[in-house]
Each structure stands twice: as C-alpha cells, then as structure tokens.
Amino acid sequence: MPADDLDKTDRAILAALQNDGRMSNARLAETVGLSETPCARRLKRLENDGYIDQYRAMLSRTALGLGVVAFVHVRFAVHDRATATRFEREVQAIPRILSCHNVSGSADYVLQIVARDLDDYGAFMRDELRCLPGVTSVESALSLREVKPYGGLPLS
Structure with a gap:
C-alpha cells in the first residue's frame, strides 16, 4: 500500500506507536478514537503492509556509560x-x-x-x-x- 493510501487514523496509529511502542491495543484504540477490534485489525494491516518494521526499546546512552x-x-x-x-x-x-x-x-x-x-x-x-x-x-x-x-x- 503506498503511503498516500494511509488515512488520518492509520497515521494516528503510527504516530502513537512511535511515541510508545509498548502501548496496549486498548490504549491505542482510545488514543486514536476506535474500538479495540477495528484498531487491532488496522494495526495488523499496517504491520503486514510493512509500515511497521519492528518494535524496540530506546536505551539511554548516558545510563549505559556511552558519553x-x-x-x-x-x-x-x-x-x-x-x-x-x-x-x-x-x-x-x-x-x-x-x-x-x-x-x-x-x-x-x-x-x-x-x-x-x-x-x-x-x-x-x-x-x-x-x-x-x-x-x-x-x-x-x-x-x-x-x-x-x-x-x-x-x-x-
């Protein structure tokens, strides 16, 4: 799916997950104004279509001593x-x-x-x-x- 095919809700889901990749589906659905099932379906489609490569934690360089x-x-x-x-x-x-x-x-x-x-x-x-x-x-x-x-x- 080309990026132009992303609607406002798809973009809101992607933006929310960029800010918090551990967000539960319930919280994500609430954040973007959907019920849980349609939100989960959209998220699965975004993953399958390659918009989400992976989920990861952002580590602190300072805490790890990498100054x-x-x-x-x-x-x-x-x-x-x-x-x-x-x-x-x-x-x-x-x-x-x-x-x-x-x-x-x-x-x-x-x-x-x-x-x-x-x-x-x-x-x-x-x-x-x-x-x-x-x-x-x-x-x-x-x-x-x-x-x-x-x-x-x-x-x-």
Whole structure:
C-alpha cells in the first residue's frame, strides 16, 4: 500500500506507536478514537503492509556509560564493489556503529559511532575503524550535545 493510501487514523496509529511502542491495543484504540477490534485489525494491516518494521526499546546512552557520539566521514581511495561489500558487511557486525550511510559528496560513508569516552573512541578508531577494508581516511565530528534526538519519522 503506498503511503498516500494511509488515512488520518492509520497515521494516528503510527504516530502513537512511535511515541510508545509498548502501548496496549486498548490504549491505542482510545488514543486514536476506535474500538479495540477495528484498531487491532488496522494495526495488523499496517504491520503486514510493512509500515511497521519492528518494535524496540530506546536505551539511554548516558545510563549505559556511552558519553561520546561521533559522526565519521569515511573515504576510500579505490571504489570497487568487492571492497564496498566487505566494508559494509564488517560495519554491520560492529555494535558501536549505530548507523552507516553510503553518501554522495566528499565522503563515501557517514557513520554514527558511540564510545565510553575519548580514550575509548581513539582506541576504536586506531584498532578497528581504520583497519576496515577500503578505508583510507576518516574525519570525525564529535557531538557536543544532542539538540533533537531521533523522534520518529514524519507522518504528515
């Protein structure tokens, strides 16, 4: 189903679940102004149609002792499919790399990385990131503070 086929109620269900993925069907139905059975049917359809990928908890970086967030531009000297495939496969296996985007512009990839502190981040750069296939240069931008955390996708 194309996104244009989502009605106001479908969008309200998706918005409510982005704010609280553990919301019960009863509370969700009340929030969007439906009775429980039609709400459950709509939710099942939204899941089956792929609008909801998964449910997960948002963990606190601070509570977990991950005080450093870095956005890293990675550059390759040689651009071949095999190297990119190996790089992407290895990045997938590193938990502290929260996201990886293949981008246009001066960098080949932009990564979001977390670390306990600057020493931990430096060791990760030296011992892991710079050793990945294809990497010839990296440029880090350290987050000083998060102004707007990930709050979900726009649904308007």
